Amino acid sequence: MAEFTMELNDEQKEVRDWLHGFAADVIRPAAAEWDEREETPWPVIQEAAKVGIYSLDFYAQQYFDPTGLGIPMAMEELFWGDAGIALSIVGTGLAAVGVLANGTEEQIGTWIPQMYGDANDVKVAAFCSSEPDAGSDVASMRTRAVYDEAKDEWVLNGTKTWATNGGIANVHVVVAVIDSELGSKGHASFIIPPSTPGLSQGQKFKKHGIRASHTAEVVLENVRVPGSCLLGGKAKLDERLARARERAKAGGERVKNAAMATFEASRPAVGAMAVGTARAAYEVALDYAKTREQFGRPIIDNQGVAFQLADMRTSIDAARLLVWRASWMAVNGRPFTAAEGSMSKLFASETAKKVTAQAVQILGGNGYTREYPVERMHRDAAIYTIFEGTSEIQRLVIARTLSGMPIR
Numbered sequence: 001m002a003e004f005t006m007e008l009n010d011e012q013k014e015v016r017d018w019l020h021g022f023a024a025d026v027i028r029p030a031a032a033e034w035d036e037r038e039e040t041p042w043p044v045i046q047e048a049a050k051v052g053i054y055s056l057d058f059y060a061q062q063y064f065d066p067t068g069l070g071i072p073m074a075m076e077e078l079f080w081g082d083a084g085i086a087l088s089i090v091g092t093g094l095a096a097v098g099v100l101a102n103g104t105e106e107q108i109g110t111w112i113p114q115m116y117g118d119a120n121d122v123k124v125a126a127f128c129s130s131e132p133d134a135g136s137d138v139a140s141m142r143t144r145a146v147y148d149e150a151k152d153e154w155v156l157n158g159t160k161t162w163a164t165n166g167g168i169a170n171v172h173v174v175v176a177v178i179d180s181e182l183g184s185k186g187h188a189s190f191i192i193p194p195s196t197p198g199l200s201q202g203q204k205f206k207k208h209g210i211r212a213s214h215t216a217e218v219v220l221e222n223v224r225v226p227g228s229c230l231l232g233g234k235a236k237l238d239e240r241l242a243r244a245r246e247r248a249k250a251g252g253e254r255v256k257n258a259a260m261a262t263f264e265a266s267r268p269a270v271g272a273m274a275v276g277t278a279r280a281a282y283e284v285a286l287d288y289a290k291t292r293e294q295f296g297r298p299i300i301d302n303q304g305v306a307f308q309l310a311d312m313r314t315s316i317d318a319a320r321l322l323v324w325r326a327s328w329m330a331v332n333g334r335p336f337t338a339a340e341g342s343m344s345k346l347f348a349s350e351t352a353k354k355v356t357a358q359a360v361q362i363l364g365g366n367g368y369t370r371e372y373p374v375e376r377m378h379r380d381a382a383i384y385t386i387f388e389g390t391s392e393i394q395r396l397v398i399a400r401t402l403s404g405m406p407i408r
Contacts, residue, residue: 001332001333002066002067002068002328002331002332004324004325004328005067006321006324008069008073009067012065012067012069012070012073015062015070015073015074016073016077019053019073019074019077019078020077020080022047022048022051022053022078022081023077023078023080023081023082023086024081026044026047026048026081027044027078027081027082027085027086028081028082028373030043030044030082030085031081031082031084031085031212031373031376032370032373032376034082034084034085034211034212035082035084035211035212035376036211037211037212038206038207038211038212039212039214040088040124040165040168040212040213040214041084041085041088041212042122044085044088044089045088045089045122045124046119046122048089049116049117049118049119049122050119053078053089054089054092054116054122055116056096056112056113056115056116059093059096062074063100064331065331066331066332067328067331068324068327068328068329068330068331068332069324069327069328071268071269071272071327072268072269072271072272072275072320072323072324072327073272074272075090075269075272075273075275075276076272076273076275076276076279076320077276078090078276079272079273079274079275079276079277079280080276080277080279080280081276081280082212082376082380083209083210083273083276083277083377083380083381083383084209084210084211084212084213084380085212085213086273086276087164087210087212087213087273088124088212088213088214090273091124091125091126091164091165091213092115092116092123092124092125092165092169093266093269094127094164094266095115095125095126095127095165095169095171095172095173096112096115096125097127097266098127098173098189098231099111099112099173099191099231100112102189102231102232103231103232104231104232104233107191107228107231107232111171111191114170114171114194115169115170115171117170123169123170123171124165124168124169124170125165125169125170125171125172125173126163126164126165126166126167126168126169126171126172126173126218127163127164127172127173128160128163128166128172128173128174128175128218129141129160129175130160130161130162130163131143131158131159131160131161132159132161135162136389136390136392136393138175138184138187139183139184141175141176141177141184141187142158142177143156143157143158143159143160143174143175143176143177143220144156144157144158144176144177144180145176145177145178145188145190147227147234148224151224152226152227153224153225153226153227154190154224154225154226154227154229154230155222155223155224156174156176156190156192156198156220156222156223156224156225157220157221157222157223158176158220159202159217159218159219159220160174160217160218160219160220161202161217161218162205162215162387163215163216163217163218164213164214164215165214166201166202166214166215166216166217166218167200167201167202167204167214167216167217167218168201168214168216170194171191171192171193171194172191172192172199172218173189173190173191173192173231174189174190174192174218174220175187175188175189175190176188176189176190178237178241179241179244179245181248182241182244182245182248185241185244185248186241186244188230188231188232188237189230189231189232190225190229190230190231191225191229191231192220192223192225192229193225193229196223196224196225197223197224198220198221198222198223198224199218199219199220199221199223200218200219200221201216201217201218201219202216202217202218202219203216203217204216204217207383208379208382208383209376209379209380209381209382209383210380210383266388267326267341267342267344267345267388267389267394268323268326268327268330268341268344268345269327270345270348270349270384270387270388271319271322271323271326271344271345271347271348271349272320272323272327272348273384274319274345274348274349274351274352274381274384275316275319275320275323275348275351275352277352277356277377277380277381277384278312278315278316278319278348278351278352278355278356278381279316280373280377281355281356281358281359281373281374281377281378281381282309282312282313282316282355282359284359284363284372284373284374284377285309285312285358285359285362285363285374286300286309288362288363288366288372289305289306289309289362292363299362305362308358308361308362309362311358312354312355312358312359315351315354315355316351316355318347318351319344319347319348319351319352320348322340322343322344322347322348323344323348325340325344326340326341326343326344327344329341336401337401338398338401338402339394339397339398339400339401339402342389342394342397342398342401343394343398345384345388345389345394346391346394346395346398348384349384349385349391349394350385350391352381352384353381353382353384353385355381356374356377356378356380356381357378359374359377359378360374360375360378
């Protein structure tokens with residue numbers, strides 16, 4: 001087990017600097033254009049693939065870093081560049097985590113490479129959990145998967161929403177209901193292979209922020225997939241459902257479901273994304289405050305501005321500490337006894353919203369225009385308190401974990 005440390009080793013520093021250079025030289029110059037176009041930045045993703053950032057190998061190296069700091073360090077640097085483009089680059093990772101968390105070794109080896117493609121033909125993947133009537137309330141999910149034993153196939157029907165890369169993905173990972181009487185315990189995850197009949201893109205959403213990231217509905221109409229596309233396999237599913245039914249008869253016991261396993265693994269990473277956006281806005285505001293003069297002196301000479309910057313930096317560093325702690329705990333098998341994963345996501349998300357708002361305020365009228373990037377950063381930051389569990393849900397998770405009570 002690796003000891004927890006806040007000091008990156010030489011190899012990690014080299015990767016950090018490499019990512020920072022890519023974010024500064026490739027992502028940032030393209031950020032405003034793709035935000036305006038509201039389209040997937042395929043050329044930037046391809047550049048990331050060419051240098052090895054958008055690849056299974058790179059993701060695996062960071063994911064299996066024994067210190068746990070590989071993923072949060074990478075997320076922070078890429079999202080420092082631009083949140084929308086960075087999410088287009090890393091969005092496939094959520095689907096990959098879904099397979100890593102629930103799949104067999106054969107499924108991992110078969111499907112994750114197909115999620116990325118290669119530098120000459122890049123692909124993306126989508127994780128599809130939320131529904132029009134089931135966001136945080138995963139127990140209300142309606143997408144159904146029915147087993148056709150004669151053909152050893154699963155038949156899926158339903159509509160997913162808020163899916164990053166939904167409809168344009170090469171591989172979709174879909175969470176569906178197997179046994180509705182078990183609520184969230186009766187769910188399972190499925191791979192939908194490329195060009196599977198019955199899967200189509202529904203509405204594409206025009207968003208407030210992260211506009212370079214494609215977000216859409218995914219419609220499933222009698223989608224048939226082989227039995228081998230059930231993540232974890234049918235024997236494991238049957239065993240898990242049998243345990244859940246027994247526990248339900250005995251008065252109920254919480255069982256982790258497929259979607260929640262993915263979200264728990266990714267929450268610190270989302271926190272790291274928020275830290276990157278907050279840090280970017282803080283740096284713009286700091287530079288501006290040191291050069292912008294009013295009444296014959298730089299505005300940073302005023303306590304009202306200087307103290308804001310002090311608070312911004314303090315909050316960013318505190319958020320990073322929580323994110324790195326949770327990431328280290330997850331990699332080293334330490335249980336989240338105080339919901340540390342949710343803590344990191346909650347605090348970092350709220351920090352990003354606050355810091356970007358303060359950055360707009362420090363830049364004044366300039367901060368409100370698209371001539372300066374803090375306007376875009378402020379719009380982008382709003383998503384962190386919403387996706388992969390709202391701030392309210394994170395607080396609920398933390399409160400339930402601390403109290404052991406079914407707080408509603």
